[in-house]
Amino acid sequence: MAQIDKPNLHFNTVFYTGNNTSQSVTGVGFQPDWVWLKERNGTEAHNLYDSVRGIYKRLSSNTTDAEYSSATQLTSFDSDGFSVGSSDAINDTGNTMVGWNWKAGGTASSNTDGSITSSVSASTTSGFSVVSYTGTGAVATVGHGLGVEPSMIIFKNRDTTNSWNVYHTALGNGKFIRLNDTGAEGNTGRFNNTSPTSSVFSLGVNGATAVNGDGNSIIAYCFANKAGFSKFGSYVGNGNADGTFIYTGFKPAFVIVKASSRTGRWRIYDNKINPFNVADTRLSAEGADAESTGTTNAIDIVSNGFKIRTSEGQFNGSGETNIYMAFAESPFVTGSSAIPTTAR
16 A cells, blocks of 8 residues: 655644734645644634535534534635634634644545435545535435545534534444543444445434434545554553553654543644653643643654553553544655654
8 A cells, every 4th residue: 555755745733823813824735625723722612624615614523513604714725724814713812723734635526426425525645535415314325535444434413413423443333432522432323333435434323313414414524544644543551651552653743542431531632732752732622621731641752653651541541442543744664765754
């Protein structure tokens, strides 16, 4: 399988400071299709935008809220980043902001691989697609455009106040977990007890309003494992401050970890908020709180993965399972030079 040698052409993090007027945020290095913004020093909600739904349309990972439209929030996806309006949520004067950016496939196209026709922006190179479709309330399949089986899919019903539902390969097709709260995994018929294929993911009817509400507009963010760029998996905690090492095959730029067998927060780490080890400053996908620092939840980001540096139960409880998603700063060994990347 071909490896991605320049991950920052597909994922990148930027910082900016709010000014309460419109501004363009540059330095991303590409035109993003998914932008996730969070105020670092305050308690404004997470704000998620994508090119398939279009500008002005916000979802928040820490709430169950339906889609909200505002002309003063994200106002354009630009060739080297994005532009924002005057909204306090993403551009309050003096507030420090982080923006996580992913590139999919640009303008969406119609996909008829599933029983439901979807609108898809997909990058088969990076294994990321943004999929929009209308639920039927009946067993169905939806095309995702990746050409390989997704390892993680994040769903949100745009029309109703339903939770964010997550499929993760480490949980299997009979379970789900919610992005907007700290709860453990649950059993479900949401995915019709059927794993995604290289062309479609499946939807069921048991508790499936969040992913398949009849007549509801649904958005799905689909991710596949890609060598040198992304990894989705799980690890079992050892209850020790000299914690588990998780091999990804690259130096991570962005990591989210969530306990799945027990309650626990969705801890977010990136290499720009944490330029040095120990990486102990984090945000939480399910919480609007400002970034916090401390050894209770800490990791080392290394050349080929990350290592847990705490015995804290939500993160490294003995015998507890944790799921993760990770995106690369650089591959462990580049395909062009076969030279290992350096540690931090």
